[in-house]
Amino acid sequence: MNEFERNLRRRVGVVYRELAAARAGGEDYTSELHAARLEELFDLARRHGIDVASPVEPEIPDPRRELS
Numbered sequence: 202m203n204e205f206e207r208n209l210r211r212r213v214g215v216v217y218r219e220l221a222a223a224r225a226g227g228e229d230y231t232s233e234l235h236a237a238r239l240e241e242l243f244d245l246a247r248r249h250g251i252d253v254a255s256p257v258e259p260e261i262p263d264p265r266r267e268l269s
Contacts, residue, residue, distance in 0.1 A: 213253045
């Protein structure tokens with residue numbers, strides 16, 4: 202795994218946790234912002250052939266399942 206992929210996976214994990222915290226706090230607008238950022242990161246990953254739905258670190262859940 203190269204540096205770009207590591208950073209992308211790390212950023213997905215961070216934004217996913219921020220999204221979960223915003224949802225838990227009832228922050229609808231902030232939740233929408235984080236969800237949109239995740240979609241941008243997923244798009245970037247797809248363009249580079251990186252599957253961020255398969256986390257490297259076990260503590261990072263599959264963010265796509267949680268967005269539904």
